[in-house]
Amino acid sequence: MSQDPTASHEPSSPSSDQPAEPPRAEEPVSELSAEHGSELGAEPASERASEPSVGPAAEPAAEPAAEPVEAQAPVREQPTEVTRPLPPVPAGQYAAHQAPPFFPPATPPAPAPPSPGAPVGTHAKRPAVPAWTWPAIAATSLVLGLLGGVLGAGIQDRIDTSSLGLGSSGTRTAPPLAKDNQSIAAVADELLPSTVQVLASGNGAAGTGSGFVLDRAGHVVTNNHVVTGAADGGTVEVVAANGRVYDAEVIGRSRVYDLAVLKVAGAKELRPASLGASDDLLVGDGVVAFGAPLGLSQTVTAGIVSAKNRPVTTGSSSDESSFINAVQTDAAINPGNSGGPLVDLQGRVVGVNTAIATTGGVLAEAGNIGVGFAIPIEQVKVTADQILRTGEARYPVIGARVDTSDAQKGNGAVIDEVLANSPAQSAGLEDDDLVLAVDGVRVTDGIALIVRIRTFQPGDEVEFTVRRDGKERTLRITLGSEVG
Incomplete structure (x- = not known):
């Protein structure tokens, strides 16, 4: 039997057709972020020139001519050290603290005679700024800033981020947990608020699967085979971790890679999962699978990476099938887990659970036997980006x-x-x-x-x-x- 790699392949990985049990409401976990700042070093000390005292005028006395004295540059106090070096001086220019080379410093000009009526020994003062000026300027700046924020938010809400691609839709990439984290509970606490249950019905059939929040624009990733029955005139709903049910729309799907992207109406408040890299995984690394196996929402299972780059087809040779370069894991994956995230111990999605191996015969529908497969997140990013930009993969x-x-x-x-x-x-x-x-x-x-x-x-x-x-x-x- 031959296959054409140019043809699309219908997936046939198992998914549950049982009606979903009512999900239990759970409190979403708030996301914490740390802000860091830095301080600049001390500013250099400034020099203050003392004012010469001015006394009564005296008749100048005639003195014999003296030998000319070579002019000397005034001794200047060295500035205190700063944390940032001074910029280099461009050719033909001199720094403020340097005298031009080869020339003696110019003799300071004589002070101008005091203006008539001014007291001797004082300088004329600038007119004072009215006291009400500074509060008025501050109030005006505040109003302009608020108006700019409101206008910016309004413009952002009008932008259709689904046409800008994955890079413009508000994804997360920073690892939420420490590199040395070994706590499955910490991973669960981080990812459960970003994991959803997907309910699809159409063409006389209904089923349940899983998915995860992709970005801040309200997009959800799942498997194509989870929503294929509802893609033409059916209905798709997404159940969040807190039990709230949202209507969803299939905006694009790939039969070849067994992926689909949903647009969830009014779900921009859902927290997106952080996207990692399956290339960074090592065989033996710990991973955690999330989803709704057999309709049991918010289920967590743990295991290790059993293998990488495993060529897998999700159907038999007589079908149109999806071919994936899978991450293999022994974390328990069952029908209904399809579309849910496979996550590393830093809390980053590294794959999408999509298929399990079976022993065939009467055990073909028995479920997990410790051999599950996930689509690498690198392929998920590429396909999702294509769908968000063009509507097709x-x-x-x-x-x-x-x-x-x-x-x-x-x-x-x-x-x-x-x-x-x-x-x-x-x-x-x-x-x-x-x-x-x-x-x-x-x-x-x-x-x-x-x-x-x-x-x-x-x-x-x-x-x-x-x-x-x-x-x-x-x-x-x-x-x-x-x-x-």
Whole structure:
């Protein structure tokens, strides 16, 4: 059986079709933030020139001519040390405390004679500023500041952040917890307010899944297979941690990556989860899964990272399936957990729970056996950003059909057919080529090849190592793009 990596694949990972139990209201946890400030060092001490005393005028006495005395620069007190160095002096200019080189300092001009009527030994004073001036200026500044804040808030409310992409919608990236945190309770306390239950109904079916708050604009991430039944004319509701129910709208979804983004009306007060990086995870690191397994909202389970970059398809070879480069975990994941966050011990989302392995047969619907899979958060960010900016998600393709059966498992991916006018044909890929590696990463079979290609973005140039007629060669393929 062959699969076309250019085609979209319907997910078939398990989700619960049981009616959701009424969620229990929980108090949301307030977010704490720390503000830090800094102080500048002391300002340099200023010099004060003493005023010469002025006495009665006296007749000048004639004195013999004296030898000329070389002018000397007045001795100046060194300024006290400051915490910031003085800026360099540009060419042709001099610092205020320096005299021009090669020239003696100019003789200070004689003080101007006092104006008529002014007392001897004093200077004329500037007119005083009326006392009411400063309160008036302060009041005016306050009013202008308040008006600016109101206008700015009004403009922000009118902006449709869904068209600005993920970077403009108010996401969080700072880790909420310390790097050495080992408390599952602390992770739960941080993430439960950002985890929601998703109720979807349509086409005569109803089901429940999970999700998490993506940003401050009221967007929620979940799995596509959680809302696919309600995508065309159905209804979607989101239940927050405090039990409040919100109406939601599917604004975009990807069958290929099994992701969907919801817009939740009136939910801007929900706290977004902090987004981390699955690339930073090590096998054996602790992780926590959140969601509503079997409709049991606000459920927390813990485990470790069992493996990374695990090629997984969420359906059988007879279906249109989603192919993901998954984070594998032994944290308990069951039907209803789909779409919920997988979180590291610093309280950052590192994946989206999406599938579990089963032993088949009568145990196919038994639920967790300790082998669960999550979509890496890196792919979630890319897909969510595409949906927020354009309303649709795109994925990379090479324009070839690949064998996804077990016949060549472990040996590489066999190309069944290279499509005409495709990137693969332009690069020189041929039917029956055996793909051994993509950008230096070994691929073991057709599914691994599809998953590896989908870790890149449309337009990327990728190196393929192939074997043809017993000889290895390298091809560079610029990836195409399709919606899905």
